[in-house]
Amino acid sequence: MHRFFRAAAVTAALGLGLIAAFAQPAEAASKKTFKLGYSIYVGFEPLQWLKTSGVLKKWADKYGIDVQIVQINDYVGGINQFIAGDLDAFAMTDMDQLTMPAAGGVDSSIFLITDYSNGNDAIVSKTANSVKELEGQNIFLLQYSVSHYLLNRALILNGMKGVGAVKTTNISDAEISAAFISQPDMAHAVSWKPMIPDMVKGAPGSKIIFDSSKIPGEIMDVFVGNTATLKDNPDFAKALTGAWYEALGHLKANDATAAEIKQAMAGRLGTDVAGTEAQMATTHFFWTPAEAYEFLTAAKTKEIWDYVRTFCFEQGLYGQGADSVDAIGIELADKSVLGSPKAVKIRVDPTFAKLAMDGKL
Structure with missing residues (x-):
């Protein structure tokens, strides 16, 4: 599961954005x-079944x-390919999307929302019983990722001044689980599934004190x-x-084909069907186009984008030269x-969800 942003990619995104600006095909309509690119993640994995089954x-x-x-x-590499115009879309x-294509100058649109994290991302601690107990503590996480965003929102929702209320130490997603389990002085960490269950199980006494189900819709x-x-x-x-x-x-009907899809997903995710279902359980899928359309057009979605853009600007993720949170425009469904x-x-584009909802595809 690759769900992160690397700070070094800002510079690459800016350069690739300039390339993309001149790389549009002369006869786009023809x-x-x-090409749609993606990296392995439970919310995107039905894509491979679409490919192998012939449905796509x-x-x-x-x-x-x-x-x-x-x-x-390489998730970041994939986004960079999208920025450069080598891919027409990327999951x-x-x-x-804000900190790479948009910060890199590429005009991009959300044309389909698959899901949001509904417990996949979490703060786990060996000593704290609540988020408030984290004040002044050192938190290990992948810096400038959705883990960083989750921590910021958790602290704010508990009456604290965001990530300024704690210390953070950067650690890669590949290292965080083993480090949390093996290093007694690594008391607090933020990560996502499948690492989180391993961390809780491998470090006796540790517990989840906040997860993304407390900020529904914010990690889309x-x-x-x-x-x-x-x-x-x-x-x-x-x-x-x-x-x-x-x-x-x-998948929603849980029919015979659903079993086939889950088996295919399990193989891609490196787990079994039970493990796949455990990841799906903390992933809020938009099972129908009507549900997706309702979310994309909801007033709450504007509020969510404001949270996201504020955090990204405050962390310097808009790139060099951005002097205001308003430097990048986000056009909502309305x-x-x-x-x-x-x-x-x-651009948040609900057009295709609406066509699907109305049976007009």
């Missing part, structure tokens, strides 16, 4: 082949196009496309949306804009 091809054939799904093990978190997982590409080639998003909800329909209307780089 484009027939599209069926939907792509309906629109006379070819949609290729590309697994990219990422809302925060990463979304399909992000280049806005110009989607505008000129809406059939790309239509085909993906139709295929996606066909897969989720089976066309209102957070930030500068002259610098819109993120």
